[in-house]
Amino acid sequence: MNLKQLALHLGLSQTTVSRALNGFPEVGERTRRRVLAAAEQFHYRPNASARKLATGRAGAIGVVFSSDRNLLLDPIFTDFLAGVAARSAESDTDVLVSSALGDEADTYRRLARAHSVDAVILSMPREEDPRVSLLHRLALPVVVHGRTESKLPYAHLDIDNEGAFRRATEMLADLGHRRIGLINGDTAFTFALHRERGWREALAARGFAVSAELGRAGQMTEESGYRFARLLLEFEAPPSALLCSSIFAALGAMRAIRDLGLAIGRDVSIVAHDDGLAAVRPETLTPALTTTFSSIRAAGARIAEIAAALAAGADPASLHEVWPVDIVFRGSTLPPPERAS
Amino acid sequence: MNLKQLALHLGLSQTTVSRALNGFPEVGERTRRRVLAAAEQFHYRPNASARKLATGRAGAIGVVFSSDRNLLLDPIFTDFLAGVAARSAESDTDVLVSSALGDEADTYRRLARAHSVDAVILSMPREEDPRVSLLHRLALPVVVHGRTESKLPYAHLDIDNEGAFRRATEMLADLGHRRIGLINGDTAFTFALHRERGWREALAARGFAVSAELGRAGQMTEESGYRFARLLLEFEAPPSALLCSSIFAALGAMRAIRDLGLAIGRDVSIVAHDDGLAAVRPETLTPALTTTFSSIRAAGARIAEIAAALAAGADPASLHEVWPVDIVFRGSTLPPPERAS
DNA sequence: CTGAAAGCGCTTACAG
DNA sequence: CTGAAAGCGCTTACAG
Numbered sequence A, B: 001m002n003l004k005q006l007a008l009h010l011g012l013s014q015t016t017v018s019r020a021l022n023g024f025p026e027v028g029e030r031t032r033r034r035v036l037a038a039a040e041q042f043h044y045r046p047n048a049s050a051r052k053l054a055t056g057r058a059g060a061i062g063v064v065f066s067s068d069r070n071l072l073l074d075p076i077f078t079d080f081l082a083g084v085a086a087r088s089a090e091s092d093t094d095v096l097v098s099s100a101l102g103d104e105a106d107t108y109r110r111l112a113r114a115h116s117v118d119a120v121i122l123s124m125p126r127e128e129d130p131r132v133s134l135l136h137r138l139a140l141p142v143v144v145h146g147r148t149e150s151k152l153p154y155a156h157l158d159i160d161n162e163g164a165f166r167r168a169t170e171m172l173a174d175l176g177h178r179r180i181g182l183i184n185g186d187t188a189f190t191f192a193l194h195r196e197r198g199w200r201e202a203l204a205a206r207g208f209a210v211s212a213e214l215g216r217a218g219q220m221t222e223e224s225g226y227r228f229a230r231l232l233l234e235f236e237a238p239p240s241a242l243l244c245s246s247i248f249a250a251l252g253a254m255r256a257i258r259d260l261g262l263a264i265g266r267d268v269s270i271v272a273h274d275d276g277l278a279a280v281r282p283e284t285l286t287p288a289l290t291t292t293f294s295s296i297r298a299a300g301a302r303i304a305e306i307a308a309a310l311a312a313g314a315d316p317a318s319l320h321e322v323w324p325v326d327i328v329f330r331g332s333t334l335p336p337p338e339r340a341s
Numbered sequence C, D: 001c002t003g004a005a006a007g008c009g010c011t012t013a014c015a016g
Helices: A003-010 A014-021 A029-041 A048-055 A076-090 A104-113 A130-137 A161-174 A190-205 A222-233 A247-259 A296-311 B003-010 B014-021 B029-041 B048-055 B076-090 B104-113 B130-137 B161-174 B190-205 B222-233 B247-259 B296-311
Strands: A060-066 A094-100 A119-122 A142-145 A155-159 A180-185 A215-218 A241-244 A269-274 A290-293 A320-323 A326-328 B060-066 B094-100 B119-122 B142-145 B155-159 B180-185 B215-218 B241-244 B269-274 B290-293 B320-323 B326-328
Touching: A003 A014, A003 A029, A014 A029, A048 B048, A060 A076, A060 A104, A060 A296, A076 A094, A076 A296, A076 B076, A076 B094, A094 A104, A094 B076, A104 A130, A119 A130, A119 A296, A130 A142, A142 A296, A155 A161, A155 A296, A161 A180, A161 A190, A161 A241, A161 A269, A161 A290, A161 A326, A180 A190, A180 A222, A190 A215, A215 A222, A222 A241, A222 A247, A241 A247, A247 A269, A296 A320, B003 B014, B003 B029, B014 B029, B060 B076, B060 B104, B060 B296, B076 B094, B076 B296, B094 B104, B104 B130, B119 B130, B119 B296, B130 B142, B142 B296, B155 B161, B155 B296, B161 B180, B161 B190, B161 B241, B161 B269, B161 B290, B161 B326, B180 B190, B180 B222, B190 B215, B215 B222, B222 B241, B222 B247, B241 B247, B247 B269, B296 B320
Parallel strands: A060 A094, A060 A119, A119 A142, A142 A155, A155 A320, A180 A215, A180 A241, A241 A269, A269 A290, B060 B094, B060 B119, B119 B142, B142 B155, B155 B320, B180 B215, B180 B241, B241 B269, B269 B290
Antiparallel strands: A094 B094, A290 A326, B290 B326
C-alpha cells in the first residue's frame, strides 16, 4: 500500500493524506482521524527512500569505524551503539554503520556525497583530528564522542576523564599511596591524554615525583593490562596502587598481582574505569573493584539526541556537554602495606 | 553535483551517463572513459535515495536487536558487526542497525513496509522462532546466524556447536575426567541447546551418568560464570572439569576455582568457547585456556555475503552453511587430580 | 481546510 | 551506441 492507493481509498488527495500523516496543523480534525485510522488499518508506511528524496533529508545518522583503529573490536562499543540505536529508534531515525575499508576519509566523502546520512558520530577522537575539519568541509554535521582541540564549531559529548583520574589519584594519595601507576589507553586519543593529565597533575599537586615510567599506554586488553602491571610491579620501587583505563586492563592487572604472589588491595590497590559493561561487573569481582564510572550506553543515547538536533539544523556551537564521572569506592583500594600494619 | 549536471557538463544524456557509471555493456568505450573520468574529477556520487527509489532496492541490510534480549549488550556482538560491516562495505551495501523499542516484530514490520532494507540478519535464534515465519510473511529475506527448527526455507550460517562440545567433552573424558560440568548460555537459544546436546551425548556415549545438576545455564557474564562454578565445585562430588560457553564465563569460573583454593588445570580443568574477541585472549591467560574456537567476525563477514546474495534474489534454500569448530588444547586442561600423581 | 501539479535524482523500457 | 521520456513514491509551494 502506497500513498496514492491510500488516498484513493479515502477519497482524498495525496496532499491531504500526506499532511495528515505528518501532523500538519491545517488538516481538519475529522479528516486526520480518518486518515490515521486507514493508515493503521492497512499498515501503511511511507517509502523511506521516496520521503528522503522529496525532503532532502536522509533520516539517518552514520557511525564509521576505521579498520586500522579496530574500534569495532572494542567490546564497549556494543554498549555505546545500543544507546545510539535505542534513542534513534524513538525519533524514527536510522543508524547506518559503515566500515572504512581503506581511508576513513573516503568513507565520509561517500556518505556526504550520496546524502546517506544527515549527521555522523565520530568516536575515539584525537587532539588534532583531521576528520573534524574534513567533515566541516563536507558540510556534514558531526557530533564527537569525546573532544578535540579543533577551533571549528562542532558538537560534542565527553566525560570528565581528567577530573575522574585526578580525583581517583587524590583518593589513593589520601589513603597514603605515594607511588601510583597508570595503565592507560593509547595516548594518541584524547580520552587517554586527559586521563594521563588528571593523574599527572594530582601527583604534582601533592609534590610526588611524576615519573614517566609509572605511566604506561597501549591497547586496553586483558593481556596488555597484565603485561604493564607486571612490568611496573617488578620495579625496584614498585607502585602500591594502579589506575587502569578499562575493566579489561584491570582484569589483567589483577592477574599479574596474583601471579606475583601479592594480594589485591592489601599489597596493591586498583582503581579502574568502568563503562558499565554487563559482561564484567566490578562489584562482583574478588575483591570488588573501585571504579570511576560513567555509562557509555547513556552517552550513546544522548549523542543520538544531539545528532538528531544537528540534523534538524541546530547550531553545533551550542551542543557541548561534559559529564561528571562518579567514583565508587570498593574493596580493591586500601592503604599501602607500609601504613596498613 | 548530480547526474543532470554531470551529463550537461559532458554533453551527454543522463541515460548514457547513468549507464556508463553502472557498467552497462552497450556504452562505447571512449564514452565510458570520459564519463568515469568526469565522475572522478567532480567526486560524483549518485544520490542514494534516488537510486533506491528508482530501482526499488534499498541497498541495505538490517540488523535488529531486541532490548529485552540485550543482545547489543553482548560484547562479542561488536566483532560480529565488524565482520558484517566490513564485507558490506565491499559490496557498497549499507548496514542499518535498529533497536526494537517494544515488540521486535513491529520493528521488522516497519523495516519491511518502509522498504528500508533488502534483507535482515537474525541473531540469537531459538529453536521455535516466530521471527522466521513473520519475516517469511513479510517477504523480507532473512539470514539466520545460527539455526531454528523452522520448516520454512531460510538462509543460515551456523557453527557446529554440538560437535564442538561433544569433542571437548570426549577430550576431557580421554584425559580421565568422569565428572564434567557445563556452564552454558541460556538454553532458550539454539546455540546453547546444541552445546548441551553435544556435552550430554558425549557423556552418555561413555556411559557416564548425565546428571542435570552438572549443567547450568544463564547469562554468559563473568559473574554468572563465577556463581555457577562455585555452585558446582561445592558439591560433595564436584566436577573435575568445566566446559564454559564463553570466555567471560570462563574468567568467572577461573576466579571461583582460585577463590576455593584450587588450581586451574591441576585441580579443575577448564575448556571455554572462544569467539575470537581481542579484549581477552585465551592463550595469554594463566594458565592458557583450552578453547573451542570459531571467529565470530568471520561469521559476520560471510553472513553479509549471504545477505547480499539474498537481496540479489538468490534462493534461500541453497544458502546453508555449518562451520566446523577448532579445539585448541592449552594448559587449562590436565588429567584429573586422582590420576595425575 | 483541500487539491492539482511540480519536483526530488535517479533508472530503464522504448525508440532510433 | 545514444537519447527523450516516463516513472519510482513521496513532499510542498501555490492556488483556491
